[in-house]
Amino acid sequence: MELNFAFSPELPIWLIITIAGISGILVLAGLLQRLRGSVVRLIAWALVVLAMLNPAALFEERDALKSIVAVVIDQSGSQKLDGRLEMAEEIRAALVERFGRLDQFEVREVTASDQISASTDVSTALFRTLRTALQDVPPDRVAGAVLITDGQVHDIPETLGAIGMNAPVHALITGRNDERDRRVLITSAPRFGVVGETFEIDFMIVQKGFGNDNSPLAVSIHADGELLSVEEIIPNAPASFVSEIPHGGKNIIELRVEADSREITDVNNRAFVTINGIRENLRVLLVSGEPHAGERTWRNLLKSDPSVDLVHFTILRPPEKQDGTPINQLSLIAFPTRELFVQKIDEFDLIIFDRYRRRGVLPLLYFENIARYVRDGGALLIAAGPELGEAGSIAGPLTDVMPAMPDGNRIEARFKPMISDDGQKHPVTRKLDGWREDVPQWGDWFRVIGSQDITGNVVMSGADDAPLLVLERADEGRVALFLSDHPWLWSRGFDGGGPHVQLLRRAAHWLMKEPELDEERLTATSNGQKVFVERQSLGDEPGEAMLVGPEGKEYTITFEEVDAGLWRGEVDVESFGLYAASHDDLTALTHVGPANPREYGDVISTTELLAPVLEAAKGSARRASADNMPRIVPVRVGANASGQGWIGLENTKSSLLRGVNRVSLFSGLLGLALLLSIVSAMWLREGR
Secondary structure (H helix, E strand, C coil): CEEEEEECCCCCHHHHHHHHHHHHHHHHHHHHHCCCCHHHHHHHHHHHHHHHHCEEEEEEEEEECCEEEEEEEECCCHHHCCCHHHHHHHHHHHHHHHHCCCCCEEEEEEEECEEECCCCCEEECHHHHHHHHCCCCCHHHEEEEEEEECCCCCCCCCCHHHHCCCCCEEEEECCCCCCCEEEEEEEECCCEEEECCEEEEEEEEEEECCCCCCCCEEEEEEECCEEEEEEEECCCCEEEEEEEECCCEEEEEEEEECCCCCCCCCCCCEEEEEEEEECCCEEEEEEECCCCCCHHHHHHHHHCCCCEEEEEEECCCCCCCCCCCCHHHCCCCCCCHHHHHHHCHHHCCEEEEECCCCCCCCCHHHHHHHHHHHHCCCEEEEECCHHHHCCCCCCCCCHHHCCCEEEEEEEEEEECCEECHHHHHCCCCCCCCCCCCCCCCCCCEEEEEEEECCCCEEEEECHHHCEEEEEEEECCEEEEEECCCCHHHHHCCHHHCCCHHHHHHHHHHHHCCCHHHCCCEEEEEEECCEEEEEEECCCCCCCEEEEECCCCCEEEEECEEEECCEEEEEEECCCCEEEEEEECCEEEEEEECCCCCHHHCCCCCCCCCCHHHHHHCCCEEEECECCECCEEEEECCCCCCEECCEEEEECCCCEEEEEEEEEECCCHHHHHHHHHHHHHHHHHHHHC
16 A cells, blocks of 8 residues: 545635745745744645645555566567577577566567568568567566577667657577678669660678688689589679679579588579569561562551561562663662671571562572571571472572472462461460350461471461471570461451461560560469479470479479460468479479568677677666576666676566555544644644
8 A cells, every 4th residue: 555645625726826926025024024823824834835735644455567578579680590489489488487587577478570671671670579578568668678699680770769669678699609601792783674685683792700710712603503603702702793784584693602511501502683674676587589469467566566676578570581671770679688698697586488489589598598597596487378388499508407398389279377286385375265165256367387296386277287386496596487378368257367477476476586486485473382393295294293382492383274375383381582493394483572682691699789789778788698698687777787797677566556544634534623722722822
């Protein structure tokens, strides 16, 4: 029970102050003149003023409350390394046992896991967790907090007051004093780049705990899992790497440094960046052998694509057409054959021969150059008409790269182009607009060029099931062969038309190696803690794929068919970082969470980050273990809270009010008798 006093004035305060002031002046005058009874008069007026204030004694019944201590256990990524979680659990158990001996404190345990910020970085946010744990506790009940962590904390405030913490906070640091680690730190990297042009990545190999050992380290650079280069890099010194953007779309460039057996982890021995490859305008050479109804279809298609730079030549006056007209009177442009097919052939991304026949314009040597261009990675599309099976066909000189050879026949009949079994699986022809389960909703064609010795994939067929579109890879390059010159019928809307733009554009982009159109492809993506792996194939069911996480953990992925030639599988993963999927000889990379998170950057345990802010608030940061635990000492509010071998937590002595008994000191007969007594004493003293 506690005793307090309260006042409930019977008159307005201003009136009581006025009476007290006048009385005080009169009494003071008497005291200065040493009049008889002045002291008694002072006491009497003081009691009268006190009576007007109506004082009361309050007898409060209170229950003592324990002071709240927050114990925050760091369970972030870096804390999971090198046995730190086990050490943290031992420290936590020892703390709980010590708090159990003290009646003044109530312990509130919370854990802090990896935090993903708005910038998609992963970090350790202990102070945010601490503030959340104590947000429902009155400030006068907070005794302090104990953080069990490796010291790598990323939300350290400038002062504890900035997070509303006015009690001491102590950090017990896990880990060892002799830890060592090396990591790859990417300091600068582009987000975009032009395919075929160079990019530069600035990086550094940060090494700690190795003393003065600055021997060069082997750093391997990989693009989408394939080794690009191995560089010798001096630790803790700036370095850079320059290479070309391999392809359009997402390019994952990964840097790996050799690991040391004494490192606490090798999870940060690799870092990666994603560079989006952007193609400059694609250069396409279109050579039309003669004017014909379908020539403008190819020209309009390619000119309508803003990403294509088109060079188009039509053979209007072949060499055998000699009418005696002087050359200087002709308005035709001479075909720059040597410049195009010898000097600048490698500058083109795609070469199209549209109903072209050999008429002596291109020497046979040039066709050998075209075949070499294809084998070295170029793209060739042949839109064939009747001339392919006649004398002067270009099939002979290009035999090495042709996906099919003409047999000299052609079928002149009305038919609907059909998508073959392989074509229904191939991204170029799968789900073309208008395709309805073997009954396509598009117009008819009227001619198919006969073929034989087919080595490519037949993705479309015509009359009598004859091959209509054949695709083939020739060494590093690609070739497409249209065995009909009637796609233009679709562009003119004949018999309802058809998806000519979709088909021809897909074929052209497949030839130019757009990854999304590859018929054999493995891709990996992520969403949250799930990894999705997709397999595109012309073959049968692919079976299972393997996924390897950043810490070497393996996951088996079972595929399910989601479309013709397309299988998909998914798996839940545990850690953030780079994941590599593999199936047959294909690989694919994706990352879960942010690239190169801060949590796996500097992982050396330390007291240096936390010590300044904690010590400024009378707390401490020190290494601890189950065998090296500080004593816990209750201290008064505001007192020093740390010392050699001990940590202090404030005993707030908070209590809960249960009830109040009020006793008025000047009420009833007792108060009246007291006032009458003092007034009588004053009268008697002054009457003598």
